Amino acid sequence: MPASFFVVTGCDSELDPESAVRAGADLTVSNEDKDKVMELLATAEVIPSSALQPQDVFKETAPTRTRAFVKVQDGCNYSCAYCIVTVARGECRSRPATDVFSEISTLERTGIQEIVLTGVHLGSYDHDHGNSQGLAQLVQAVLDQTSIERVRLSSVEPWDVTDDLLREFSNPRLLPHLHLPLQSGCDATLRRMARRTTCDEFRILVDKIRSIIPNVAISTDVMVGFPGETDADFDQSLSFVKEIGFSRLHVFRYSRREGTAASTMPNPISKAVSQQRSAAMLATGEHLSDIFAHSQVGRIVPVLWEDNVVISGQTQWRGLTPNYLRVLTFLPPSTDLSNQIVDTRLERVLPNGLLGVLVEQLPQESFQTVIAQQLPLFE
Ligand code: SF4
Structure with missing residues (x-):
């Protein structure tokens, strides 16, 4: 039996499964079935079902014990010019709200504390029924009709962030984190991408969000190397990203998708230039993340502790703040923080997260002692 399997799922598996197989895929799995990857591997006899452990299925079909999508x-x-989604996944279809509540209630009963509402175009929830406030109403209903402790939104297009949606953030159970895909900080590029926003509109939106939601994290996606992107366009985009001061950047190099408007656009950007721009944007992203993390030091926040790893015999716990910062702390092996939401003081910025100290376990005066004990463990 091989030690690894190559499974292709997502848009490519729908659009061109043959090329995935030619590239060596053991199995292609449609979007609809991607939650059943492990079972399908066994059904297709890529791996014998006897080799399939219950926990393998669980990993693919069930959420982590703390957070669920x-x-x-x-x-x-x-039809953003670079995006194949409309072709691969069709028009907007929204799940009935009652199904959503029912799934969340089931998750709650299994102990899940945080759910992340997701969709291919989440902000268009219920637009297929002519309801332009669908997402805001869904969020309000989830907060009213379930008692799930924390609700997070995945990516929301900037033009879908309505005042009604922003009002829901006055409820602390809706976590202060918005991922707003920008794609480019240059108006000329945004127009060619057929995005429905301009830099000015984006800037005004971010100012409004920050005035309404304290300590909100605003993260984004940025694409580099879109056809026709000049050096000046890229510089503009980079400056805009710095000006907005995102908490985190996901940087993508443009990748041509057959069947999209961008695939026939002139002036493609060479791989070398695209790579240079990506490196510059990534470096900016790291810098901005660092600034945001430092701005949070000293705050006491409810951290959802998720899991732990043992490093050199010491147990390091990992958790998430409401505004989606990774927090780390070392605790004695006898302490089980799993799936607990604990007030935690954010003490230091580390290379891979923030050092947190649990407030309830430690008197204020011993923070410095704890920090002095913990810092060498992160080196
Ligand atoms: S809004 Fe998002 S999913 Fe829809 S076409 Fe644009 S990038 Fe693709």
Whole structure:
């Protein structure tokens, strides 16, 4: 039996499964079935079912014990020039709200404390029923009709962030984190991408969000090397990203998708230039993340502790703040923080997260002692 299997799922598996097989895929799995990858591997006899452990299936079909993704919508009615989603996944289809509540209630009973509402184009939730405030109403109903402790939104297109949606953030159970895909900080590039926003509109939105939601993290996606992106366009984009001061950047190099408007656009960007731009944007992203993390030092926040790893015989716990910062702390092996939400003081910025100290376990005066004990463990 081989030690690894090559499975292709997502848009490519729908659009061109043959080329995935030619590239050596053991199995291609449609979007609809991607939660059943392990079972399908066994069914297709890629691996014998006797080799399939219950925990393998669990990993693919069930959420982590602390956080779960709840898909509320699929498809998209827009046609951003680089995006194949409309072709691969069709038009917007929203799940009935009652199904969503029912799934969340089931997750709650299994002990899940945080759910992330997701969709291919989450902000268009219920637009297929002519309801332009669908996402805001869904969030309000989830907060009212379930008692799940924490609700997080995945990516929301900037033009879908309505005042009604922002009002829901006055409820602390809706976590202060918005991922707003920008794609480019240059208006000319945004127009060629057929994005429905301008830099000015984006800037105004971010100012509004920050004035309404304290300590909000605003993260984004940025694409580099879109056809026709000049050096000046890229510089503009980089400056805009710095000006906004995102908490985190996901940087993508443009990748041509057959069947999209961008695939026939002139002036493609060479791989070398695209790589240079990506490196510059990534470096900016790291710098901005560092600034945001430092701005949070000293705050006491409810951290959802998720899991731990043993490093050199010491147990390091990992958790997430409401505004999606990774927090780390070392604790004695006898302490089980799993799936607990604990007030934690953010003490230091480390290379891979923030050092946190649990407030309830430690009197204030011993923080410095604890920090002095912990810092060498991170080196
Ligand atoms: S990038 Fe998002 S909004 Fe644009 S077409 Fe793709 S899914 Fe739709």
